Amino acid sequence: MRYMISFAYNGAAFNGWQKQPNAVSIQEALEKSLSVLLKNPVALVGSGRTDTGVHAQQQYAHFEWPTPIADDLDFVAFKANRMLPPGIVVYRIFPIRSDVHARFTATSRKYEYRISRIKNPFRPSMVYPFSFPLDVLAMNQAAEYLLTYSDFQSFSLVNTQVKTFRCAITEARWEERGHELIFHVRADRFLRGMVRALVGTLMDVGRGRITVTDFEQIILAKDRKKAGRAVPPDGLFLVEVTYPAHAFDPPTDAIDL
Amino acid sequence: MRYMISFAYNGAAFNGWQKQPNAVSIQEALEKSLSVLLKNPVALVGSGRTDTGVHAQQQYAHFEWPTPIADDLDFVAFKANRMLPPGIVVYRIFPIRSDVHARFTATSRKYEYRISRIKNPFRPSMVYPFSFPLDVLAMNQAAEYLLTYSDFQSFSLVNTQVKTFRCAITEARWEERGHELIFHVRADRFLRGMVRALVGTLMDVGRGRITVTDFEQIILAKDRKKAGRAVPPDGLFLVEVTYPAHAFDPPTDAIDL
Known part of the structure; x- marks a missing residue:
C-alpha cells in the first residue's frame, strides 16, 4: 500500500527538507512523528527538496506500508500536528495507487x-x-x-x-x-x-x-x-x-x- | 514642538509596550533608537499600552522636542528601521500641533x-x-x-x-x-x-x-x-x-x- 501526505512548513526553523546528521530537517521531523503514531518506521519520498530556510505552502511525500492502515488517517494527521513543531502542518494523509510517485509523477x-x-x-x-x-x-x-x-x-x-x-x-x-x-x-x-x-x-x-x-x-x-x-x-x-x-x-x- | 511617530510591531519578541526594568519593551526599543538618531533623549507617550505578546498593526506615540527637527524625518525613520529589531517598523515621523496628544486626543x-x-x-x-x-x-x-x-x-x-x-x-x-x-x-x-x-x-x-x-x-x-x-x-x-x-x-x- 502507498500513502501520500500533504503538508506545509515554515523553512526558518529547519535545515531544509532532506534528512542529514546533526541538523533538524523537515523530512526527519515528519518521519519521526509518523513512525511513532503508526508504530513502525516511516520512510518518506518527497516531491523534491527545498534548501534551508525555504518554505512550502503545499508539499507532498509518499510512503510504503505493508498493509492497509487501519487507523483513522484524519486522526493520525491531527495527532501528528500536535507532536510536530509549530513550523510544520500536516493537511492530509490518504491512500494512493502504487504507481503514483510523489516525485516522478509530479508534472x-x-x-x-x-x-x-x-x-x-x-x-x-x-x-x-x-x-x-x-x-x-x-x-x-x-x-x-x-x-x-x-x-x-x-x-x-x-x-x-x-x-x-x-x-x-x-x-x-x-x-x-x-x-x-x-x-x-x-x-x-x-x-x-x-x-x-x-x-x-x-x-x-x-x-x-x-x-x-x-x-x-x-x-x-x-x-x-x-x-x-x-x-x-x-x-x-x-x-x-x-x-x-x-x-x-x-x-x-x-x-x- | 511635538512630533508623532506611527509604527507597528510584532509583540512576540517584546515584554509589552511599557518600559520596565530587566525586560525589553517596545517603548524602550523605540526611545533608544530615536535618541541615538536625534542625539538627545526621546520620551514617548503612546496611544495606550499593549501587554506582552500583543501585536500592533497601527500604533502611535508622540514626543516633545525643544526646537523644530532639522533632519529629514523620512530618513530618520529609514535609519531607525535599520537599527530597530526585526519586530518593529516605523512608518512615519511627522510634526503635530502641540494640543494633539497620542493618548488623550485619540477617539x-x-x-x-x-x-x-x-x-x-x-x-x-x-x-x-x-x-x-x-x-x-x-x-x-x-x-x-x-x-x-x-x-x-x-x-x-x-x-x-x-x-x-x-x-x-x-x-x-x-x-x-x-x-x-x-x-x-x-x-x-x-x-x-x-x-x-x-x-x-x-x-x-x-x-x-x-x-x-x-x-x-x-x-x-x-x-x-x-x-x-x-x-x-x-x-x-x-x-x-x-x-x-x-x-x-x-x-x-x-x-x-
Missing part, C-alpha cells in the same frame, strides 16, 4: 518569491526586505525570456549531478500586491538554487545594473558566473506541486500565506 | 483577535489555534449585546486603578476569513485584559458551554469571576487608533497582516 512545481518593499514585522524570515526602487516593467520583460528558452545552466549551482539543465518554464511574472512584489514561476522541474539565482538576476534588471537584453545573453551564456547573486531563501515558497488528474484528488486546503 | 481604538481553525506555520505567535467546532452565529448574537451595554467590569482585570468601567463599544462582530475566525472590536477605550476576556467568553458561547442569554447576564453581573478565561495574547492585534480629522492626516501605509 509541475510552482514557486513564489516575496520581496517586501517595507520592513514587515509580521513575516519574520518570510520575505526579502528591499526598499530601493525597482523597474518592475523591465523585470517582467526580462522574465518573458524564461518562457522562450529551455536551458538554464546559468542559474544552476555548479556542483550538481544533473544530466541536463533543461526546464520547461510555463509561468514567469512579477506581481505587485500591497507592500509585496511577488515573482511567480512554474516549471516541470527546477535546478538547484535556480529560483533564487533567477530572482537575484531579475532584480539586477530592476535596479538598472543590467538591461533586459543582457538578461537574455546571460541565459544564452550557460554559465553561472554570468548571472547575478542568489537572493536569500527567506522569501522563497514552494506553493504548488501538480499531478495528473488520474493520480489523485489534490487536497484544496493549503493555508493562506 | 477610538480597534482591535482584531485571530483564531486559526488549522495549525498555521506561517503566523508563529500571531494566531490562537483552535480547531474544535464553534457556533459563529451564536458568538455574533452574543457580541451584539456589547453594543447595547456600557459597563464592562466583568471583563476587566481586577487590580487596575481605573475610575470607571464604562466603554462605548461601536463595533463587535466575528468574521470568517479563509482558515481564520476574526473578532473585530472598536471602542472609545478598553479596560486591561478586556479583549482577551471578551474573546474567551464569546468562545464559551461558541462551544455551547454558556448560552447567548448567559453572556448578557455576565455583562450585567459586573464581576470578572463570572466571565470566561482570557485567551492567549498571540492572536491579538491593535489595528487602528483614530484621531479627530483636525488633528492630523493619518498615514495610510499600515502593512497588511
